[in-house]
Amino acid sequence: MAAARVEVSVLPDSVLLQVLALLPPWDRLRAAGVCQRWRRLALDRTVWRHVDVSQRRLSSGALWHLLRRHLPAGLCTLRARGSLLSGSRPPLLSQPLLTALGKRCPQLRCLALADTDLRRIPYESIPASLAVLELRRCEIPAAWFQPESSPRPLQHLLVHHVPAFSDHHLLAACSRHRLDTLSLRGSYRLTEAGLQRAAPYLEGLRCLELRGCDAGDATMGSIGYHMKRLRRLELIACPVTGAGLGSLKSLQQLEMLCLELGEKVSPGAVIALGRALPRLRELRVVGACLGTEVMDQIRLNLAHCSCSHSPQPPA
Template sequence: MAAVRVEVSVLPDSVLLQILALLPPWDRLRAAGVCRRWRRLALDRAVWKHVDLSQRRLSSGSLWQLLRRVLPAGLSTLRARGCLLSASRQRLLSPALLSALGKRCPQLRCLALSETDLRRIPYASVPASLTALELRRCELPISWFHPMAPSGTLRRLLLHHVPAFADWHLMAASCQHPLRVLSLRGTHRVTEAGLLQAAPQLKGLRHLELWGCGAGDATMGAIGSHMKQLRVLEVVDCPVSSAGLGPLKSLQGLERLCLELGEKVAPKAVIALAQALPRLRELQIVGACSGMDEIRLSLSHCSCSHSPQAPD
């Protein structure tokens, strides 16, 4: 069959806008130099609603230029990557830049940062419009999520491999924001005592991930007592014993469950838990588990899988 060749220039603007929105930001800027029509389309607000700059390390100067040139008032999602070991002039963010971002882009809902030094950034500089904050391999000051600050709007909080995040931050964030999604991975300064203290403030959670935190059987009891609205629960790198499984039976709305089990957990205890959860559709067991065949045969109402180690 002969290949069909389509001239891009004959495509309608609506199609070209969709194509440009899929390109990396740098390629969109190159497209703006092709001709007047492409410049108009490449700089259209619809193309810059969701911006992912994380493929490259950025400095504050580069982000300032993008903010002044192309980032529109309708920007909804911004992802960016800095450099933790950079000099002050090369840091990704400053209080002035964050303040300008909040003013120029009042519809910004999600800010996702990686490898960014935030130790000199006051939390008051974070745009008030945010409903989602994602931090990966970032450095935080101890004063973030101050409990005396006005009530926030964050619904989703994700912290992956943020070594400074501790019990203090967790308690302050849970008191300040009506969180629906909380994902903690590699936050080793979060202890079981901190999780127990914050649990009553996390009653509205729908999605909870605890990877490599200080969670234990007491944490499972607090989850079962306070977080009745959970739909997704993942507890990895914190082995759960048979005693810790019992309190999870109260999570009647749970749809997905991922657990790393302790060495002495019997398959029957896992089966009893899953059978007590009428909406459970996905069960994933992480780590050693000798009874997966028995678990799969006994649970026809959900998909069961096993991973020898935690997935990436």
């Protein structure tokens, strides 16, 4: 143990800073109590550019303390997890806290929230510097993402298992922001008509993930017509048929495709689509009952790309 401590002590500051940056925030604070040198390094601003406290349920008071004492002006990423069943306790985020976060950390680019109640927070309170917004199992109000005159740089929107997210949320978000990435999982309130209405606003989209959404053949037609710049497309647990896949042949820039094979999508339809996509380099096929012979057939006919199979959808 002593030898290990000696080895660590001789490491240059630049290496220790990289190690400390990989630790959870509470471990960084523990490291600050080891010695004067470690305190200086553990509290260095570069160590706190990316902060992930999502492993624990955080209280509003703890986040206020973190903001006032440790989050620097150069903070780029903040990941936090609240509690939707907090009882009488205040929710993780409030309008004053978000306003203070935006002022203190003007370089914040990514805000990832899980299990957070946002129903009393107007969308304008979200820091205007954000390029990435992730919402996982959160509650949002009915009037979020509404268009306004002031532009925002949001490029990547990930909405996973947010019960209230519906057609008007999607349309408002897509018409307000020029999205590069859109990831929707478990959005059971979205309808195929809503996805079609949003499609014209997504002509610059590069990455699209639809998982557990009502995205059928009509949605595939809208994707093929409006989203010709797509590089990555994932379709899992969506009611797509082989005929719908044919609409995706216009995605000539597509490089990665993840599909779930079922009764309505045959290997032949996948092969026909893959042959029509000259830039396709990666094909992921999902299906619990998919045999080795089927995958061998796909690989044989799509030699220009790497084909892999998984019985379960990728995480």
